[in-house]
Amino acid sequence: MSLRDRLGHPDDEVRLAAARRAAISGDLGLVDPLLEMALHDTAEVRTEGGIAEVYEHVGDAAAQALGRILGRRQEDDPRIRAAALDLDLDDDRVATLLHFLGPKYEPLRRELETHAEDRVRLRAVRAVLSIDRTGEFSARFVTDPAAAVRVEALEVPATVLDLDVCLRLLREDPAPSVRTVAARSLRFTPVGSEPFIAAARVERDPRARAMLLSCLVRRRRDRPNALAVAGFFADAAPYTRSQACEALRGVDDAAVGAAIAVRVLTEPDERKLIGLLGYRHLLTHAPELRAVLERMRRHTRQDGQRWALDGALAVEPPPDTGARPDPVDGLDGPQRARLGREVLRQAAAAIEPRIAAAPDQGETRALGCLRAWLARPGEATRGALRAELDAAAGSVGDPDAPRIEEVWDCLGAALSGDVRDAMRAAAGTAAQAARRDPLWSRVDPVRGPVVAARRARELTRLVHLYTARLIRAGVDPVPSDPVRRLLLDGEDLGEDPADAYRPLRTAGCRRRTPIALCIPTRMAPSSARATA
Incomplete structure (x- = not known):
């Protein structure tokens, strides 16, 4: 078999040899088959390298x-230029080819650096x-x-890295990939926390945010740094939240405690919950969670969760002052x-599944108006809320399929602008969602929905309390997930005479008239006017 035939052999080891x-x-005469292999052959062959195993790439060989x-020839081979400009080929393979061609084809590579096509310039840069x-x-x-070329421009040794350029790209570059690499380049540099805190306030790309968090956890954990890390509890990525929790495990700060308390109430993953419970100052800054944790400790069946709950409950409770803190205070x-x-x-978020x-009796349109107002509060979206309430007031509805009145309560609270109305509407919505959840009816057809609804109401008020603390501290609130673990496996619903936790009375948050009845008559839904 000739050497040319062996270059096209189906066996990887034969082609490598x-x-x-x-x-x-x-x-x-072997240039054509070798060029074909260099651009398309991606096989790797395991070879012996002393006492270790080495994998050699056939295309690289x-x-x-x-x-x-080709280094022995005086002139450049036109087939190399044609391959470098062929956009149907893989960029990495072309760059690898230009790299191994060596100094003989360096003028061609420098010429490609200024080509009008982005991918051609990328190949020229990656060849180095x-x-x-x-x-x-x-x-x-x-x-x-x-953007891909700018990313490659930042892939340089630390000794030649320009910190000012990286900071500028972190602040100003429009491409998330470039901002991510700029943050990674700055991760182990003497730069302080301030640039990463400023970038985290405006960054929305998940990968870039994860890299910013990695930079922040490697800096001194002063209060601005801790608050910035706590803001990552608002991210949707579970890994980012876990990394933030691990970094804040020993930080004694009220805002950090509030952020972790919200996640304890809303975290769906039991394994992630164990990490949250490992926060050393949880009940110091969120003593209202003690009853919740004690109930979980009585009914948990996981050794890791039991150990974490024992550590969290070991904190001495603060003296009871009687009145609960008001979320709106301050x-x-x-x-x-x-x-x-x-x-x-x-x-x-709680009412959308219902x-x-x-x-549909208009609830979908009403929820859309509410979400539009939440995304961009202003006169235009406020007018849409008012128009939706006017339309609901003039409709009769289907008596066999009653409307979901909590939607109109939320619209009325948004229109009134009273934060207490909003908290009351949100708590009522969470209670109704829990009451109608078939999961709790399967636990106990009679008491299950009642206990779940009352616990959902009270735990949602706790979420509001901790959300207010985060806003007061200037930290982004945690995402709007429903409260979890309203009923636990093996729990006796008759063991608590109150059916749930004691109501959490807060100063100024007393029972009022339903929100829909506070709306002027011309705006109120027909059901609200009938009740009045």
Whole structure:
């Protein structure tokens, strides 16, 4: 079998040996099969390397053979230029080929750096190994129009990294991938927490946020740093929340305690809950959770959770002052408005499954108006809320399929602008969602929905309390997830005469007339006017 035939053999080891032999032969007739292998062969062959195992790439071996063969020629081979400009080929394979062709084809690679096509410039940049890149090389491409090229420009040794350029890209670059790599380049540098805190306030890309958190947890844990890390509890990614929890395990701060308390009440994953319960100061800053944790300790069947609950409950309870803290206390006007929007956002998330499962009597449109107002509060969306309430007041509805009145309560609370109305509507919505959940009826057809509804109401009020503390501290509130573990396996629902936790009375939060009755008659739904 000829050497050319062995280069096309189906066996990977035979092709690898043939590529090595071709490099020695110097036969120009082997350029075409070697070029085909260098651009398309992705096989790896395990070879012996002393006492270790080494994997050698067949395509790379072919590219090295091409470099040795073509390096002996005076002129450039036009097939190399054609391959470098062919956009149907893989960018990494072309870059690898240009790298192994060596100094002989360096003028061609420099020419491709200024090509009009983004992918061609990317190939030219990737052809230079990161360890061989200089500060001047990086400076040429940090302003390139292509985000992938700017990313490659930041892949340089730490000794030539320009911190000012990385900070500028972290603040200003429009591409999330570039901001992510800029943060990663700054992770182990002497830069303080301030640039990462500022970037975390405005960053929305999940990968970039995860990298910002990785940078923050490696800095000194002062209060601004701790509050910035606590803000990552609002992320949807479970890994990010777990990393934030681990970083804050020993931080003694009320805002941190409030953020972890919200996650304890709403975390669906039992394994993640164990990590949250490991926070050393949980009951110091959230003593209202003691009854919740004690009930979980009585009925848990997991050794890890039992151990974590024992550690959390070992904290001495503070003296009981009688009155519960008022969530609204200490909030200024904008903070109260934001708290109202956050609790209504939680209510919208709780009521959405019920609306999806029930016959639509205008609730879908009303919920859409509420979400539009939550996303962009203003006169236009407020007018849509008022119009929706007017339309609901003039409709009769289907008597066999009663409307979900909690939607109109939420709309009325949004229109009134009273944060206490919003908290009351959100708590009532959570209670009704729990009462109608068939899961609790299967636990106990009579007492299950009643106990679940009362616990959902009281735990939702706790979520409002901790959300207010986060807003007061300037931390982004935790996402609007429903409260969890209303009933536990093996729990005797008759063991508590009150059927649930004692009502959490807060100063100024007393029972009032239903919100729908507080709306002017021309705006109230027909059912509310009939009740009045």
